[in-house]
Amino acid sequence: MVGMGAYRPAAAVPSEVIAARFGRTGDWIRERTGITSRRYAGEDETVEGMAVEAGKRALENAGLSGQAVDLVIVASCSQPLPIPSIAAGVAARIGAPTAAAYDLNAACSGFCYALAVAADTIRGGSARTVLLIGAEKMTSWVDPTDLGTSIIFGDGAGAVVLTGSDAPGIGPIVWGSDGSASEMIHVPAGGRMHMEGQAVFRWATTEIHPIAIQACDRAGIRPSDLAAIVPHQANLRIVDALAKKLGAKDAVVARDVVDHGNTSAASIPMAMDRLRSEGRVDPDALALLVGFGAGLTYAAQVVRFPSALATV
Template identity: 40%
Template sequence: MTTSSPRYARITGTGSYLPPKRLSNAQLAEELAKSGVETSDEWIVERTGIRARHFADSDVASSDLALHASRAALEAAGIDATQIDLIIVATSTPDMVFPSTACLLQHKLGAPGGAAFDVQAVCSGFVYALTIADSMIRTGAASKALVIGAETFSRILDFKDRTTCVLFGDGAGAVVLEASDTPGILACELHADGRHADILCVPGNVSGGQILGDPLLKMDGQAVFKLAVGVLESVARSVLAKAGKTDADIDWLIPHQANIRIMQSTARKLKLSMDKVVVTVAEHGNTSAASIPLALDHAVKTGQIKKGDTLMLEGVGGGFTWGAVLVDY
C-alpha cells in the first residue's frame, strides 16, 4: 500500500501597486482646512506614525489596483495568468455589489475558468484569503492561486472626522501561491467576534436605489487599539505553537499596518526588536486588506526578506476579525 506525499502551498511571487496620487500629511491637512477640519503633520505622526497615503482617482476601482499588483506577482513567480486556477480578492471596497471584484479581475487578467471570489474580513482579509487558498491547495482543489488584498478606502472616509480620515489609504498587494512538496504556509489561524461589530464599521447599505444608514467609516479608536493588541499576541503564539516554533524563530513580523503603536506593542509582547518588524505605515497609511501584502512585497523588493526566512503575517480588523499565518518564505 502506498501513500501520497503531503501537499503544501508556497508563496512563489509577490507584487504590489499604489495609485500615483500621494498625499502627505501637510497636503491632506491643507485640503481638510478648506472644510474647516483642523489637523497637522505633527498631530498625525505622533498618534499613528503615518506621514503619507495614496488615493486612487475617481475612475479607478479596486479591481484596477488589483490588476497591477497581480501582474507584478505573476511576473515574479514566472507564470502566466492562464495557469491560475483560483483567485481570491480580500476587499471591503468592491467595485460593485456583484459580481465579485475577483471575477472582474479574472476577466481583466484574461484567465477565465478557475474559481474566483471575494473575502470580506476588513483589515484581516488578506490573512483570511491566504488561509483559504492554502486549504484549497492542500486538498487539491487548486494548484496555482492568486491571493490579493485591494482597497479604495478613500471612497468610504468621512473627511469631516479627523480621527479617521487621516488614517487610511488606497492600494493593492498580491501573492502567487503554488502547490509544493515542501512546506511554505506552516500554520494558520482565524478568529472573529461579532459582539464588537460596532467599534469599526460602515453602517450603510443599498436598498431600492437609496443608501440606508451611513455609508462612511466609523471607528472607536481606543476600543480597537485595546482589542487589537491582545488578540494579535495570542493568535501569533497559537500559530507558533501549531508549527512547533517559538518567538525566536520569527525572522520578520509583517503585521497589518494600522498604527505604529499597535505594531510596537505587539513586537514587545513577542519579544521582537522593531528591527524585525516590516513597517510601511508611514508611507502607505492603513490600506486595510492590502496592507500586509503591500508590506510583504516592499520587504521582498528591498531585500529585507530573503528565501528561507520565517515570516509571521497577522491582521486585525472590523468584524471584529483577526488571524495569523506563519510562512516559510
C-alpha cells in the same frame, strides 16, 4: 508562496494636508498614528484595476502567466458593488478566463483569511495555482470630515501567487471573530465608515499578540525563529506594540504604514512586497503575518517568503 507584487497609487497625500482640514499639524497625526503620508487612488483607479496590476506583477515575479492560475481570490472590504465579484473581472483581465473566482470580506484580516483558504484549497486538490490579492479603495468609504478615519486610511493592492509544494510554506492559521463588538468599526447603511479609534487601539494592543504567539506554536517555531513580522498596518503604535510583545528582537518589522497608511486587506501583502523588493527578508525565511480589524476579526499564520522565480 512563489511570487509577490503590489500596486500603489501615484498620489501621495502628506499628513500635513490632512491635518490642515482639522486645524492640526502633520506632527499631530504622526505622533498618534506614525503615518507620514498615504496613497489616494484617482477616479480611474478602481479596486479591480489596482487588483489586476498587483496580480500581474505577482505573476511576473513568479515567472508564471495567467494561464497557470486556476483560482483567483480577492480579499477586500471596499468593493463598490455586491456583484459581480472583483475576482471574476481580475481573472479575465490577467488571462485566466476560466479560473474559479470569488471575493472574500473579512476586512483588515481578509488577506490572512484568504491565504488560509487558498492553501487548504491547494492541499485539498481543488486548485494547483492560486492568485490571491488584497485590494482596497478605502477613500471611497471614509468621510473626509471625520478626524478619526480620514487621517489613517489609504488605497492600494498587494498580491501573492501560491502553488503546491512538498515543503510546507504556509503554516496553520489561528483565527476567529467577536461579532459582539462589530459596532466598533462599521459602515452604516448609506453612510461612511465609523470607527471607535481608542477602543480598537486597546483591543489590538491587548488581545492580538496572544493570537500571534499561538500561530508560532502551531507552526512549531519560536518567535525568535522569525526573520520578519508583518502585522496589519493599522497604526505604527499598534505595529510596534505587537512586535515588542512578541520579543523577536532580530526580526525585521514591516512599517509600511508610515508611507502608505492603513490599506485594510491590502496592507499585509503590500508590506510583504516592500520587504521583498528592498531585499530585507531572505528567500525561504520565516515571517509571521497578523491580521485584525472590523468584524471584529483576527488571524495569524507563519509563512515562508518566496524563493527564486518559480519553475512550475
